[in-house]
Amino acid sequence: MIIENIPVGALESNCYVLASGEGKEAIIIDPGAEERKIRNVLDRHKLKPAIVINTHGHYDHIGADDKFGVPVYIHKLDSAMLKDPMLNLSGMFSLAYGVKSEIKTLEENQIIAHDGIELKVLHIPGHTPGGIALVLMKPDKHVVFTGDTLFCQGIGRSDLEGGDGELLVKAIKEKLLRLPSDTVVYPGHGPSTTIEEEKRGNPYL
Numbered sequence: 001m002i003i004e005n006i007p008v009g010a011l012e013s014n015c016y017v018l019a020s021g022e023g024k025e026a027i028i029i030d031p032g033a034e035e036r037k038i039r040n041v042l043d044r045h046k047l048k049p050a051i052v053i054n055t056h057g058h059y060d061h062i063g064a065d066d067k068f069g070v071p072v073y074i075h076k077l078d079s080a081m082l083k084d085p086m087l088n089l090s091g092m093f094s095l096a097y098g099v100k101s102e103i104k105t106l107e108e109n110q111i112i113a114h115d116g117i118e119l120k121v122l123h124i125p126g127h128t129p130g131g132i133a134l135v136l137m138k139p140d141k142h143v144v145f146t147g148d149t150l151f152c153q154g155i156g157r158s159d160l161e162g163g164d165g166e167l168l169v170k171a172i173k174e175k176l177l178r179l180p181s182d183t184v185v186y187p188g189h190g191p192s193t194t195i196e197e198e199k200r201g202n203p204y205l
Contacts, residue, residue: 001117001139002026004041005186009033011060014188016145017041020116025050027114029134029145030188031064038064050114052101055147055188056131057081058160059090065099073112075123076105078130087161106132113138122175124149126168127156133176142183144195150176150185152193155204172205 002019013032019025026047031038042049049068054061057078065072065082074082082099085091106112108123118138124131127148136143148156150172158165176185181196198205 001141002045002047003143003186004045005192006034006037006041008037009060009063012189013060014186014190015064016186017045017047018117019045019047020139022046024048025115027112027117027119028052028068028070030055030061030147031067032060033063035064035067038067051112053106053112053119053134054078054082055134055145055149056128057088058128058148059085059088059094059097061147061188062088062099063090063094063097066101069101071102071104072099073104073106075121075130075132076107077123077125078128079103079105081128081130089160111137119145124168124171124175126158126164126166126171128160129162131156131168135179142180143186144176144179144183145186146176146188148188150198150202151187151189152185152191152197153202154190155202156188169204177205 016029018027054074081087085096090097119134122133134145183195
């Protein structure tokens with residue numbers, strides 16, 4: 001299986017390219033910027049983009065959504081952010097941007113299945129109302145993509161519109177920390193970690 005991390009944009013948001021193997025169709029998680037860098041990874045593995053998944057609706061994670069000509073998946077509570085530059089914060093901190101691609105909404109426990117990969121949606125509100133994590137179910141490799149909910153030794157900020165710090169910590173403890181301890185955490189910013197490391201040393205938890 002292919003999992004490639006591509007830090008993109010001024011905030012170095014982690015974009016992830018997933019595929020079941022060389023020459024397959026790719027799932028792109030959080031293409032926030034720098035289409036060319038993402039395309040280089042796709043080309044190197046001879047991958048065709050199939051779907052985009054946004055872990056939440058902030059502009060640094062959605063800025064290149066339209067560049068791949070594929071449907072965009074996001075939790076239903078964050079879907080409005082894709083169209084509204086003030087909600088996704090691009091209207092305040094960057095060039096105003098709204099997604100024009102087809103948008104498909106997600107719900108808790110929904111399975112996204114494509115070309116040999118299955119991802120389970122966990123709703124982790126608190127950074128945004130519709131923030132999600134994506135648990136890799138197939139192939140079973142004990143991997144979770146956490147967006148801006150859980151970081152290495154940190155958690156997402158909750159002081160922006162729609163944030164709730166208590167709700168974020170509660171959801172992390174109830175849903176993410178119950179995953180197998182050896183689960184690798186691929187966050188929205190910064191280095192990867194494991195559930196065990198965050199249980200043991202994350203000062204916010």
